[in-house]
Amino acid sequence: MSESETLPSVFKLKPAKSTHDVQFFPESGELIAGIPTKVAFKAITTAGTGIDMKGTVTDPSGAVITDFTSAHLGMGTFHLNAEVGKTYKANITFKDGTVKSYELPKAIASGITLQVTNTESSSANVKIIANEPYFAANKSKSLFVVGTHGGIIYYAAKTRLNGQVTNAKLPKDQFPAGILQITLFSDMGEPVSERLIFNAPKETASVTLKSDLAAYKPRQKV
Structure with missing residues (x-):
């Protein structure tokens, strides 16, 4: 066999294993x-x-x-x-x-979380929860809740970590409709927790059509 000759070969390729x-x-x-x-x-x-x-x-x-x-x-x-x-x-x-x-992801030993319940039309219920180690290390320190839409700040509030659970209401009428980003910042200005919620449009357009006549004849102008 010369160097320029090629030999045909046939072999089966195993299909990629289907996985979820x-x-x-x-x-x-x-x-x-x-x-x-x-x-x-x-x-x-x-x-x-x-x-x-x-x-x-x-x-x-x-x-x-x-x-x-x-x-x-x-x-x-x-x-x-x-x-x-x-x-x-x-x-x-x-x-x-x-x-x-x-x-599943492993739990961190010390931390604080922001939970938001978005079921009311006028406001969202915000709950800040710190576990025992985080609360012990940060008791009475300031926390900041900031709400943005499209990168623009529409809401900002300050509170103190006086307990492991802090409840607040976020007024939705201060935001435009769409996706809102709610971020919890530490007293050092570091983001420690974040949630996204949807702010539904407050009003929908209503159109009423009324004809000049109750009925029209064939080919009659409307």
């Missing part, structure tokens, strides 16, 4: 030890489309802490009160029968 994935999003960004936290999740296929599933959260001993089911297109939420130093797993069964396990 789940992303977990703790409210305000992190799990904080000792604070019950809402965790949102989204399950997707390799094509990027949502896939429904159900699952459980287990602690290091294998005990079930909570169970959950997706509500729509693989999306849903569950609550978890994590302990520092423990590794929690989400054990998922997808709609097509595929089973997978995922380690």
